[in-house]
Amino acid sequence: MSDDRLERILDAAYACFARHGVRRTTMDDIAAAAGMSRPAVYQYVRNKDDAFRRLAQRLFDGAAAQAAEALAGGGTLTERLTRALDAKLELTLRLWRESPHAAELLGANARVSADLDAAFTTRMRDLLSAAVSGAMAAGEVPGDRLTAQELAELALALTRGLEADLSDPSAPRRRLRAGVALLVAGAAHESEERMT
CATH class of the missing domain: 1.10.357.10 (Tetracycline Repressor, domain 2)
Structure with a gap:
């Protein structure tokens, strides 16, 4: 697995959590912010709590x-x-x-x-x-x-x-x-x- 992709996902997660809060952020939000598909994001993080x-x-x-x-x-x-x-x-x-x-x-x-x-x-x-x-x-x-x-x-x-x-x-x-x-x-x- 690419460390660059994980970093991109974590950057996207931070942006989404900061913008929407944890409760309102979805995995779709994180995937969109990372410029990746949701299935691709799930290759790096199990769920929103794991991303957090x-x-x-x-x-x-x-x-x-x-x-x-x-x-x-x-x-x-x-x-x-x-x-x-x-x-x-x-x-x-x-x-x-x-x-x-x-x-x-x-x-x-x-x-x-x-x-x-x-x-x-x-x-x-x-x-x-x-x-x-x-x-x-x-x-x-x-x-x-x-x-x-x-x-x-x-x-x-x-x-x-x-x-x-x-x-x-x-x-x-x-x-x-x-x-x-x-x-x-x-x-x-x-x-x-x-x-x-």
């Missing part, structure tokens, strides 16, 4: 790759964590920018691909934890108050909270930068206080 799951996996894989790249890049721990978490935040922001059905799509994600979302969250936590561990080993951030995993989980919780309130679309990125800076500074401050 494959699309979600592709989006999660892309965000995780961006996060890994951000964490491997230069800058302070705060800058690297912010860039990595922005890759996660962008998944939700993109839906809200591109679809009037964003709430339905996010709800469908929880229904159809909750396991994929959980695996993505674990992957993000592991990436963030590794970056924090490296910063602790390098002395950039003390490690006697919080573990790397705890700091990573707090950063993810912050991001989830920002994803829950998108009433001001310009605010989440600004708040993410400030929140991550506070988390990292707070971890360093707690350590300093314990030493005095």
Whole structure:
């Protein structure tokens, strides 16, 4: 099977889901948007839920790759964590920018691909934890108050909270930068206080 055709189907599925929502999108819609027959589409995806799951996996894989790249890049721990978490935040922001059905799509994600979302969250936590561990080993951030995993989980919780309130679309990125800076500074401050 051609990966190009599957990508075309997933691109078409995204466009249809964003335009019509999950409930109103049909396999005929996806096939038409992909420029393929419905039987040809069924050679690549079993049904609409399968298309949704494959699309979600592709989006999660892309965000995780961006996060890994951000964490491997230069800058302070705060800058690297912010860039990595922005890759996660962008998944939700993109839906809200591109679809009037964003709430339905996010709800469908929880229904159809909750396991994929959980695996993505674990992957993000592991990436963030590794970056924090490296910063602790390098002395950039003390490690006697919080573990790397705890700091990573707090950063993810912050991001989830920002994803829950998108009433001001310009605010989440600004708040993410400030929140991550506070988390990292707070971890360093707690350590300093314990030493005095």
